[in-house]
Amino acid sequence: MSTATEFIISALIVLGALFVLLGSVGLARLPDFFMRLHGPTKATTMGVGATLLASAIYFSVQDSEGVSLHELAPLFFLFITAPVTAHLLAKAALHRKSSGRSSGQPAPASEHPPGQH
Amino acid sequence: MMRALLPMPRVSLMVFVLWAVITNAASLGLLVLGALLAIVIPLLSRDFWPDPPPLLHPWRGLRFLGLFALDIVTANWRVARQIVGPLHRLSPAFVEVPLDLRDPFIATLLGSVVSLTPGTVSIHVDQQRWVLLVHALDAPDPQALIGEIKERYERALKEIFAC
Amino acid sequence: MLNAAIEIAFVLIAAALALNIYRLLVGPDTTDRILALDTLGINSIALLVLYGISSNSTAYFEVALLLALLGFVGTVALCKYLLRGDISE
Numbered sequence: 001m002s003t004a005t006e007f008i009i010s011a012l013i014v015l016g017a018l019f020v021l022l023g024s025v026g027l028a029r030l031p032d033f034f035m036r037l038h039g040p041t042k043a044t045t046m047g048v049g050a051t052l053l054a055s056a057i058y059f060s061v062q063d064s065e066g067v068s069l070h071e072l073a074p075l076f077f078l079f080i081t082a083p084v085t086a087h088l089l090a091k092a093a094l095h096r097k098s099s100g101r102s103s104g105q106p107a108p109a110s111e112h113p114p115g116q117h
Numbered sequence: 118m119m120r121a122l123l124p125m126p127r128v129s130l131m132v133f134v135l136w137a138v139i140t141n142a143a144s145l146g147l148l149v150l151g152a153l154l155a156i157v158i159p160l161l162s163r164d165f166w167p168d169p170p171p172l173l174h175p176w177r178g179l180r181f182l183g184l185f186a187l188d189i190v191t192a193n194w195r196v197a198r199q200i201v202g203p204l205h206r207l208s209p210a211f212v213e214v215p216l217d218l219r220d221p222f223i224a225t226l227l228g229s230v231v232s233l234t235p236g237t238v239s240i241h242v243d244q245q246r247w248v249l250l251v252h253a254l255d256a257p258d259p260q261a262l263i264g265e266i267k268e269r270y271e272r273a274l275k276e277i278f279a280c
Numbered sequence: 281m282l283n284a285a286i287e288i289a290f291v292l293i294a295a296a297l298a299l300n301i302y303r304l305l306v307g308p309d310t311t312d313r314i315l316a317l318d319t320l321g322i323n324s325i326a327l328l329v330l331y332g333i334s335s336n337s338t339a340y341f342e343v344a345l346l347l348a349l350l351g352f353v354g355t356v357a358l359c360k361y362l363l364r365g366d367i368s369e
Contacts, residue, residue: 039196
């Protein structure tokens with residue numbers, strides 16, 4: 001492995017871990033649920049993305065078997081699922097806020113009219 | 118014949134590429150198995166897929182993906198600074214973005230794009246009023262934010278897909 | 281250089297996991313805890329991938345992929361439960 005590629009991999013790893021940490025700092029530090037949502041959906045996703053990219057480059061250079069692309073699958077998957085997760089969580093939070101159940105029991109099933117499920 | 122075997126060519130292509138990527142496509146046998154899966158999975162899951170509008174400009178789509186990747190990086194930089202910086206300076210807000218597009222699939226796509234880029238998370242797509250409810254981490258000027266989303270993403274998506 | 285980078289990254293991600301656990305314990309709302317759990321899962325993917333690099337083995341990749349898939353499905357199920365008090369349609 002040449003020094004240049006080693007440098008790129010190292011930089012990606014440290015940057016990725018830094019963004020993972022920043023996402024969690026946002027999760028722990030921000031005062032309101034909807035603000036907390038921002039950290040994990042963006043910073044963490046990109047952090048893990050950078051780490052996976054580093055892994056892909058590392059094993060492509062390391063292995064004699066050739067390019068290692070399979071890290072791209074979780075990368076792709078994370079970028080698709082992160083917005084969906086955020087969207088559903090935000091919806092759940094709004095639902096709980098509007099029904100005044102912000103720290104109690106989940107909505108009882110009997111609230112829905114029968115036949116809706 | 119083609120249509121019966123491959124009702125959704127784009128989904129088939131995606132399944133095949135994903136399979137090749139996951140297995141690192143080391144042998145011919147794996148590729149054949151991937152092709153088989155790319156035919157069988159869309160046939161079995163056909164009823165669950167929404168009908169996406171036709172892709173008009175695939176090349177523009179690729180350019181959009183590039184722009185989007187750059188935006189993800191800059192957006193992360195911005196959000197990172199906001200997270201570490203003083204919190205009292207942030208002005209979080211719920212913003213309603215009126216949509217021009219009228220396709221549920223593209224609206225969902227726009228929601229995902231918005232969630233991954235500049236300090237915004239999409240919360241709800243109202244398909245009666247065609248409004249996208251967005252939460253912004255720091256939006257001192259909601260009008261500017263609405264303009265940015267419409268100008269930068271919605272128009273591009275409308276151009277790429279025919280809708 | 282690579283080894284030093286991996287060591288640093290391990291420390292950073294461990295700190296991130298600790299912060300997630302803090303949010304998981306403190307709450308205050310159930311949605312906060314679900315978000316913390318989801319982030320915990322994603323962060324451990326990063327940890328696994330890093331461990332794969334440091335031990336020079338691709339075996340951890342499948343674990344990371346499964347964690348991503350299961351974490352997502354779990355989070356969606358929990359959100360659905362909060363939204364309707366029921367998971368199955």
